[in-house]
Amino acid sequence: MTTTGKQLFTTLEADGTLTVAIEDVTFPDPVGNQVLVKMEAAPINPSDLAILTGAADLDNAEYSPGKFVAKMPEPFNTGSKARHGMKLPAGNEGAGTVVAAGDSDMAKALVGQRVACVPGNAYSQYCLADAAMCLPLGDHSAKDGASAFVNPMTALGFAENAKMDKQDAILHTVGASNLGQMLTRICKEDGLGLVNIVRKDSQAELLKNLGSTHVVNSSDDNFMAQLVSAIDDTEAFYGFDPISGGNLVDTVFKAMEQVAVSKMTEYSRYGSNQKKQMFIYGRLDLGQTVLSPSYGFGWVLSGWLLTPFLQQAGMETVGRMRQRVLNNLTTTFASHYKTSVSLEEMLTKEAVTDYRLMKTGEKYLVEPWK
Numbered sequence: 001m002t003t004t005g006k007q008l009f010t011t012l013e014a015d016g017t018l019t020v021a022i023e024d025v026t027f028p029d030p031v032g033n034q035v036l037v038k039m040e041a042a043p044i045n046p047s048d049l050a051i052l053t054g055a056a057d058l059d060n061a062e063y064s065p066g067k068f069v070a071k072m073p074e075p076f077n078t079g080s081k082a083r084h085g086m087k088l089p090a091g092n093e094g095a096g097t098v099v100a101a102g103d104s105d106m107a108k109a110l111v112g113q114r115v116a117c118v119p120g121n122a123y124s125q126y127c128l129a130d131a132a133m134c135l136p137l138g139d140h141s142a143k144d145g146a147s148a149f150v151n152p153m154t155a156l157g158f159a160e161n162a163k164m165d166k167q168d169a170i171l172h173t174v175g176a177s178n179l180g181q182m183l184t185r186i187c188k189e190d191g192l193g194l195v196n197i198v199r200k201d202s203q204a205e206l207l208k209n210l211g212s213t214h215v216v217n218s219s220d221d222n223f224m225a226q227l228v229s230a231i232d233d234t235e236a237f238y239g240f241d242p243i244s245g246g247n248l249v250d251t252v253f254k255a256m257e258q259v260a261v262s263k264m265t266e267y268s269r270y271g272s273n274q275k276k277q278m279f280i281y282g283r284l285d286l287g288q289t290v291l292s293p294s295y296g297f298g299w300v301l302s303g304w305l306l307t308p309f310l311q312q313a314g315m316e317t318v319g320r321m322r323q324r325v326l327n328n329l330t331t332t333f334a335s336h337y338k339t340s341v342s343l344e345e346m347l348t349k350e351a352v353t354d355y356r357l358m359k360t361g362e363k364y365l366v367e368p369w370k
Contacts, residue, residue: 004025009021040096090121114142123343243284
């Protein structure tokens with residue numbers, strides 16, 4: 001069987017030239033446990049932008065139908081040296097219909113079914129995917145299932161990680177995002193405390209309508225006082241941050257320490273011994289992460305990625321998480337999109353410069369056959 005179609009590729013050269021273009025390709029037949037999926041929808045997540053656009057100068061790029069060429073500034077180009085000269089596909093996740101399968105029974109059973117999958121090249125009209133990583137969607141649409149993996153499993157991963165570390169509450173710094181809304185629903189269902197940080201009154205109102213009881217607005221003059229009070233109420237000394245750059249993590253650590261010190265019965269020159277932990281799981285701000293010597297030594301800052309967590313959690317936990325996502329795909333784990341674009345439309349200046357901003361509530365959906 002010969003299958004041809006369009007696929008997006010991104011290439012970064014040693015001189016910093018970034019080329020993102022749509023090409024006509026021939027897709028190999030699936031073998032073993034592989035399935036061939038005719039892709040119907042794929043979201044543009046922040047994690048996709050790392051290789052799709054990175055920190056490239058998109059305002060001054062050269063745009064043509066189905067292609068743009070931009071320059072990657074330093075130090076970001078040198079920091080991406082490992083990919084120089086490599087033509088890479090993009091698109092972590094998406095949904096579509098299985099049109100062919102390899103020899104395994106698991107793969108054959110999916111033929112004709114609409115599935116969510118994580119092929120790593122979802123910005124394409126066809127994708128090869130591992131049947132074991134496909135989630136049959138039943139009567140759900142491709143749009144419903146397109147974002148069934150990255151955000152839902154990440155939000156669930158935060159809750160599962162907190163439980164593994166015997167934490168009763170979580171702090172999240174971008175509370176009104178699609179992922180943040182999912183986390184709000186999860187914590188409410190699971191009885192976990194949650195402190196949400198937002199930037200606008202409208203975002204605070206959105207989360208309160210979802211049942212969030214501790215929402216603090218970083219734009220308010222009394223933000224620090226609100227944050228300290230919320231951490232004190234929930235004992236959320238454990239948080240997740242997708243921003244990275246700037247001083248918000250530093251501010252959170254300061255607030256956590258103020259709460260911890262207020263509970264101390266004896267003074268210590270080293271600060272509290274309350275463990276304060278933050279995980280960075282994204283790079284919405286490409287600037288430096290600023291920390292200050294303001295919260296003793298009882299703190300930990302580390303990275304968090306979904307795939308290593310799933311490997312650590314084990315198949316039983318992962319299976320339970322995937323089933324929970326499927327059971328609540330249009331409620332707890334519902335995703336919302338600002339607009340949908342074709343493969344060609346996603347490479348126009350108007351679209352690229354918009355979705356690269358990663359504004360809360362303005363996610364794009366790619367429909368390869370549009």
